[in-house]
Amino acid sequence: MKILVIEDEPKSAAFLQLGLTEAGFVVDTATDGAQGLGAARGTEYDLIICDVMLPKRDGLSIVAELRRLGRQTPLLLVTARNQIDDRVRGLDLGADDYLAKPFAFAELLARVRALLRRAAIRAADSYQVADLYCDVRHRRVERAGRRVDLTPREFALLLLLLEHAAEVVPRVLITDRVWGMNFDSDTNVLDVQVRRLRSKLEIHGARPLIHTVRGVGYVLEDRGLDA
Ligand code: CA
Numbered sequence: 001m002k003i004l005v006i007e008d009e010p011k012s013a014a015f016l017q018l019g020l021t022e023a024g025f026v027v028d029t030a031t032d033g034a035q036g037l038g039a040a041r042g043t044e045y046d047l048i049i050c051d052v053m054l055p056k057r058d059g060l061s062i063v064a065e066l067r068r069l070g071r072q073t074p075l076l077l078v079t080a081r082n083q084i085d086d087r088v089r090g091l092d093l094g095a096d097d098y099l100a101k102p103f104a105f106a107e108l109l110a111r112v113r114a115l116l117r118r119a120a121i122r123a124a125d126s127y128q129v130a131d132l133y134c135d136v137r138h139r140r141v142e143r144a145g146r147r148v149d150l151t152p153r154e155f156a157l158l159l160l161l162l163e164h165a166a167e168v169v170p171r172v173l174i175t176d177r178v179w180g181m182n183f184d185s186d187t188n189v190l191d192v193q194v195r196r197l198r199s200k201l202e203i204h205g206a207r208p209l210i211h212t213v214r215g216v217g218y219v220l221e222d223r224g225l226d227a
Contacts, residue, residue, distance in 0.1 A: 001116065002028070003020055003046060003049060004029075004030065005030070005048075006029075006036030006049070008054050008055055009051070012051075013029050016049065016108070019108075020112070028045075032055040032056040032057070036048075036050065037062050037066070040066055041166060044164070047074045047075075047076065049108075049112070050077055051079075052080070052090065060093055063090055063093045063095045069166040070127065070220070070221065074097075074115040076097050077097070080100070097115055125137060129165050130207075134162055143206050144206055146203070148200050149200075150197070154193065154197045154200070157178050157197055166221040167219060168213045168216055169219065170216060170217040174217065174218070209222060211223065
């Protein structure tokens with residue numbers, strides 16, 4: 001289990017890193033908001049612990065940006081004791097829980113474990129990126145509120161991209177997971193499948209969400225209006 005700690009205060013960061021490592025987690029730390037967001041975008045963490053008051057980019061905007069990108073990573077916000085407004089806003093923006101400073105490590109650990117348990121249950125229930133919605137259990141996909149009918153293979157491909165939203169999914173991983181084999185990735189079977197999926201998802205002028213990373217694979221993310 002991999003945890004990212006975004007905390008600018010060196011003492012707190014070291015304390016969290018030590019405690020969580022001793023509790024059996026793999027811990028990365030970032031010391032400002034920009035670095036934290038970069039790390040959160042570049043690596044798939046099981047959980048992120050994020051201070052609110054950070055240099056360069058505050059914790060609330062990190063929460064907002066990760067949720068906008070479709071990242072479902074459980075997020076625990078750490079706030080100063082008197083910043084109740086921040087806690088409320090943080091939860092509104094998509095944080096999963098918050099903890100007020102100063103806190104006992106045992107309490108943090110209990111919250112972390114509870115969030116990880118909840119995430120394991122919630123995982124793969126539904127996904128949303130921009131106006132794309134996917135209900136996994138009912139295999140229902142909608143774009144801007146309109147139902148999109150997908151073949152089982154197209155659905156499997158979309159689900160894989162959603163599970164790794166905002167990350168590049170390598171071609172070999174896709175062929176392995178969607179076709180159950182590792183066929184020659186030079187073949188254009190995958191490209192054809194992606195093209196069909198795109199054409200269904202980009203109906204009615206909806207903007208592209210699946211992007212090609214040449215020679216590597218594909219990434220599903222919302223790059224805004226000018227993508
Ligand atoms: Ca701080």
